[in-house]
Amino acid sequence: MKVAFVGGTRGMGRALTRLLAERGDAVALLGRDAAELELSARDLTARGARGPVATGHLDLAEPDGFGAGLDAADHAMGGFDALVVTAADFAAQKDLERDPARLRRLLDANFTGTAVLCQQAAERLAARGGGTICVFSSVAGDRARRSNYLYGSSKAGLSAFLEGLGFAYGDRHVRVVCVRPGFVKTAMTAGLPVPPFAGEPDAVARVVLRAMDRGTPVVYAPPIWRLIMLAIRMLPRFVMRRMRF
Amino acid sequence: MGGLSIETVSGWGRRPVSRGAVERPEHLLLPPDGHPVLARGLGRAYGDAAVPATPGARVLETVRADRVLAFDQGSGRLTCEAGLSLAEVLRIFLPRGWFPPVTPGTRFVTVGGCVACDVHGKNHHRDGAFGAFVDRLVVQVADGRLVECGPSRERELFLATVGGMGLTGLITEVTLRLQPAESGWMLVETEPLAGLGAMLDGLRDAAKDWQYTVGWIDCLARGATLGRGILIRGRHATRGEAPAGPASEPRRLAVPLDAPEWLLSPVLMRAFNTAYYRMHARRPGRSARIVPYQGFFYPLDAIGGWNRLYGRRGFLQYQCVVPRATGAAAVGRLLERLGAAGAASFLAVIKDCGPESDAYLSFPLEGPTLALDLPYRGAVTEELVHELNAIVIAVGGRVYLAKDAVTRAEDFARMVPRLSEWRRVREKWDPERRFRSAQSVRVLGDRA
Numbered sequence: 001m002k003v004a005f006v007g008g009t010r011g012m013g014r015a016l017t018r019l020l021a022e023r024g025d026a027v028a029l030l031g032r033d034a035a036e037l038e039l040s041a042r043d044l045t046a047r048g049a050r051g052p053v054a055t056g057h058l059d060l061a062e063p064d065g066f067g068a069g070l071d072a073a074d075h076a077m078g079g080f081d082a083l084v085v086t087a088a089d090f091a092a093q094k095d096l097e098r099d100p101a102r103l104r105r106l107l108d109a110n111f112t113g114t115a116v117l118c119q120q121a122a123e124r125l126a127a128r129g130g131g132t133i134c135v136f137s138s139v140a141g142d143r144a145r146r147s148n149y150l151y152g153s154s155k156a157g158l159s160a161f162l163e164g165l166g167f168a169y170g171d172r173h174v175r176v177v178c179v180r181p182g183f184v185k186t187a188m189t190a191g192l193p194v195p196p197f198a199g200e201p202d203a204v205a206r207v208v209l210r211a212m213d214r215g216t217p218v219v220y221a222p223p224i225w226r227l228i229m230l231a232i233r234m235l236p237r238f239v240m241r242r243m244r245f
Numbered sequence: 246m247g248g249l250s251i252e253t254v255s256g257w258g259r260r261p262v263s264r265g266a267v268e269r270p271e272h273l274l275l276p277p278d279g280h281p282v283l284a285r286g287l288g289r290a291y292g293d294a295a296v297p298a299t300p301g302a303r304v305l306e307t308v309r310a311d312r313v314l315a316f317d318q319g320s321g322r323l324t325c326e327a328g329l330s331l332a333e334v335l336r337i338f339l340p341r342g343w344f345p346p347v348t349p350g351t352r353f354v355t356v357g358g359c360v361a362c363d364v365h366g367k368n369h370h371r372d373g374a375f376g377a378f379v380d381r382l383v384v385q386v387a388d389g390r391l392v393e394c395g396p397s398r399e400r401e402l403f404l405a406t407v408g409g410m411g412l413t414g415l416i417t418e419v420t421l422r423l424q425p426a427e428s429g430w431m432l433v434e435t436e437p438l439a440g441l442g443a444m445l446d447g448l449r450d451a452a453k454d455w456q457y458t459v460g461w462i463d464c465l466a467r468g469a470t471l472g473r474g475i476l477i478r479g480r481h482a483t484r485g486e487a488p489a490g491p492a493s494e495p496r497r498l499a500v501p502l503d504a505p506e507w508l509l510s511p512v513l514m515r516a517f518n519t520a521y522y523r524m525h526a527r528r529p530g531r532s533a534r535i536v537p538y539q540g541f542f543y544p545l546d547a548i549g550g551w552n553r554l555y556g557r558r559g560f561l562q563y564q565c566v567v568p569r570a571t572g573a574a575a576v577g578r579l580l581e582r583l584g585a586a587g588a589a590s591f592l593a594v595i596k597d598c599g600p601e602s603d604a605y606l607s608f609p610l611e612g613p614t615l616a617l618d619l620p621y622r623g624a625v626t627e628e629l630v631h632e633l634n635a636i637v638i639a640v641g642g643r644v645y646l647a648k649d650a651v652t653r654a655e656d657f658a659r660m661v662p663r664l665s666e667w668r669r670v671r672e673k674w675d676p677e678r679r680f681r682s683a684q685s686v687r688v689l690g691d692r693a
Contacts, residue, residue: 010271022337036272039326043312047337187271187309191248 001132001212002026004073004080006058006117007087009033009040011186012136015205016086021049028073028080030058031087051077060087060113061105066120074124082132082212083121085114089154090188096150103150110154115161122169122176130173134212135162139180139220142229147245166217175215179208182225197224254304257552258291259559260621260650263683265297265304273310273327273417275385276303283682284411286355287330290362291562292650293683294410299693305415307357313337314418321423322380327357327416334423335538340491344426344481344538346378350594352543357416362647363408363607367457367479367542370599374609375421376407377602383418387675391417405670408607410646412680412689413671429492430482431457431541434533437526441472441580445573445613448597451478457541463518464593464617467584471577474595475525482535492537499549503557514590555620561650563630564608564616566598567642572612575640579615579633586629593617605667608645616648627651634660646684657688 001020008017008029017027021044029037029044037055044053054076058069073080089109096103118133125131140148141155159178166176183189184199199222211219220226235243254265265283268276275282282303285295297304307328315324321343323334331345332352338344349364358364360382365374372378381395384406392414394403406413438444444460451458455478462474507513545551552560567575576595583590594616601610619626630651634644643660644652658664668689678691685691 014271039272039312039314042314046313046316187248187269189248190269191250 001082002028002077002080003082003084004028004030004070004077004121006030006060006069006083006085007136008044008084009036011086011188012181012184012201012204012208013084013086014040015201016084016208017044018047019205019209021045021047021053024048024050026050026053026077028054028056028076030056030069030073032057032059058117060085060089060109060117063113063116066117070117070121070124079128080131081125081128082134083118083125084212085117085135088114088136090151093148093150106151107154110151111157111161114158118162118165118176122165122174125174126169126172130175132175132177132212132215133162133165134177134179134208136179136181137162139182139225139229142180143233143235143240145240145243145245163217175217177208177211177216178218179211180218180220180225180229182220182222182228184221197222197228249303251301254285254296255288255559256292256295256650257289258562258621258648258650259552259555259557260561261293261296261683262559263293263296264300266301267304267306269306269309271309273305273307273385273415275305275389275415277389279679281679281681282415283680284327284357284361284415286328286358286361287353289349289351289354289358291648292646293687294362294646294649296683298681298683298686298691307355310417311355315420321425322420323423324381324418324420325356327355327360327419329356330354331356331359338423339426339429339538342425342427343423346422346424347372347375348542350543351546353546356419356421357411360407360416360419361409361411362645363602363604364647365598365609367459367596369609370452370458370597371456372424373599374408374602374604374607376604376607378422378424379407379419380422381418381420382406382416384414385417386414387677387679395420401670402674404604405606405667405674407602407604409604409667409671410606410682410684412682412685413674414680426481427484428482428487429538430487430535431479431538432482432486432533433477433479433536433541435478435525436476437474437522438476439473440470441577442573444472444474444476444595445576445597447476448595448613451476452597454478456480458597460595461521462580462593462595463522464580464583464590465515465518466522467581471580471584472595473522474593475522479541481538486535488535492539495537495539495547497547497549500551500553502553504554506556506558555618558621558623560621561619561626561630562616562648563619563633564614564645564648565633565637565642566608566610566614566645567612567637567640568610569612571640575636575642576613576615578636582629582632582636583617586625590617590619605663605670606646606661608643608647610643612642614645616645631656646688649684649688652688654688654690 007013041053056072089106137159138155140152141159162178204221207221255262310326310328359375457479598609681691
């Protein structure tokens with residue numbers, strides 16, 4: 001694969017880029033922090049990525065720059081055939097509740113920015129015969145909960161978008177993989193209480209890589225979260241209203 | 246983001262136990278607030294080396310800062326962030342023909358931790374300790390500056406940081422030389438030896454021809470059989486000697502819960518030690534075998550959480566080294582004292598070290614080193630360690646900080662003649678003692 005990767009410097013993204021590199025795929029790293037991108041590019045190069053690992057600027061909050069970011073990846077790899085987005089904004093709900101500007105930033109990045117980027121990439125991939133778009137949404141988008149519906153709704157919108165994208169571009173051979181991680185122990189979730197069934201980034205990355213290879217439309221990671229979310233989605237509204245989580 | 250969480254923190258011996266405000270950043274950087282901080286890797290130091298100076302103090306766990314920054318296939322020169330583990334180094338680079346130049350008895354250690362403890366391995370007699378293979382360090386010092394140091398650049402900081410237990414600054418980047426290895430297989434010979442004299446002679450003889458040597462001793466044997474054990478010699482198997490395919494990973498087991506106290510009873514310990522000796526003694530004189538590197542270097546890595554076998558009270562690991570001239574007699578006295586105390590150990594390991602390094606606090610010196618586990622039974626176990634220390638001090642030996650949990654400051658000062666030099670360098674780079682640990686409070690007199 002030739003993968004344009006947004007968010008590969010950290011957490012689950014870092015783990016997934018390493019699996020790609022170690023099996024000899026080509027990767028271009030897109031993101032905001034040039035110094036971090038450079039360090040991760042060196043890591044992937046040493047681990048066996050095919051060709052030089054290019055880096056380019058892409059910020060989910062700046063849709064005007066998406067074209068240039070995708071161009072950079074295209075240029076470096078002679079046309080990418082997969083886009084992976086693990087980058088997202090995250091904040092504790094209490095910080096979002098009282099700060100409208102902060103909330104808007106999160107919603108813009110996680111839904112608007114990500115959707116606009118994927119739409120653009122889908123057009124490019126379709127025009128050149130197909131490819132894979134793999135995006136990290138979240139189990140938080142499966143059912144709104146009082147304790148994190150602000151973050152969760154950005155992911156609910158994203159999951160809906162990805163489902164539609166997969167339908168719309170399926171016959172033009174663009175496969176869309178919507179990843180819904182449960183709680184995963186990364187720097188993003190550091191300091192939060194760790195619930196049962198928490199996952200590790202490496203294990204999640206292995207599940208996601210298999211899903212990318214197969215073109216699985218929706219993948220939960222760790223897989224147990226499919227059952228957990230099935231149960232939570234079935235809870236009646238009056239129960240959810242009383243739940244504290 | 247890098248949130249903090251308040252967690253229980255202890256060394257691998259699970260004694261002592263404290264709490265820390267733990268952060269695991271993906272890029273190593275000191276907190277800008279200037280507060281005291283302690284770097285911690287994979288937590289395999291046994292005692293209190295990676296336990297915070299005060300309960301709740303900042304702990305910077307380096308394990309997520311694990312990027313490989315450069316590797317030269319021609320020379321084996323590796324530059325990495327300090328949190329990269331030897332397990333990862335092996336996984337990535339052994340298939341390309343490169344092996345860590347020095348490895349301790351577990352691969353679940355970080356490269357930064359290997360530098361901070363200046364770890365040694367079964368090849369110390371020939372190759373020296375880990376620091377001998379380090380060309381360059383990047384250290385973030387107390388005032389926040391990133392300082393590059395090495396054997397010929399900021400040499401004092403380098404010599405104080407290698408073996409410096411993380412007390413001179415935060416090691417963020419390491420450049421080291423890996424050693425070539427044709428395969429993941431080891432050619433190993435074992436030989437039963439009937440007593441301490443034979444064991445020490447055997448280790449010295451083997452040192453001439455073998456890259457790796459180590460002895461296991463039955464520390465419950467007394468009298469004429471005192472120090473009896475199994476001598477183990479090994480080297481990397483050549484491509485021709487190695488079986489086809491990579492060295493197989495042994496199946497990993499896990500210890501699911503803390504073992505009950507009776508498992509550590511002297512009777513069972515004695516039975517274990519005797520059975521282990523007999524098992525090897527039955528093998529013909531010098532039997533050579535080809536074995537996977539994992540079993541040779543890391544037998545205990547196959548048992549996840551093996552430290553729980555010592556129960557809830559944990560254990561102390563004791564390792565000392567004594568100068569060659571007085572070594573045999575001193576090791577004999579140590580074993581006799583252990584036998585008299587009935588302080589059984591699952592395993593006692595003996596090894597012949599080579600010359601000491603220039604790093605001020607580096608542990609090894611030329612002579613025999615003895616390492617063993619002591620199940621923690623309260624004050625009597627600590628008192629035993631002080632008695633063992635007295636024997637070691639009397640002959641000019643010292644203990645290993647990566648394992649220590651109870652040595653007194655005044656005893657440590659008598660063991661380490663270069664301590665004042667190290668203190669002078671530390672004073673220069675960290676006058677406020679921003680970097681401190683429970684161990685530095687205990688052994689170096691830092692304020693808590």
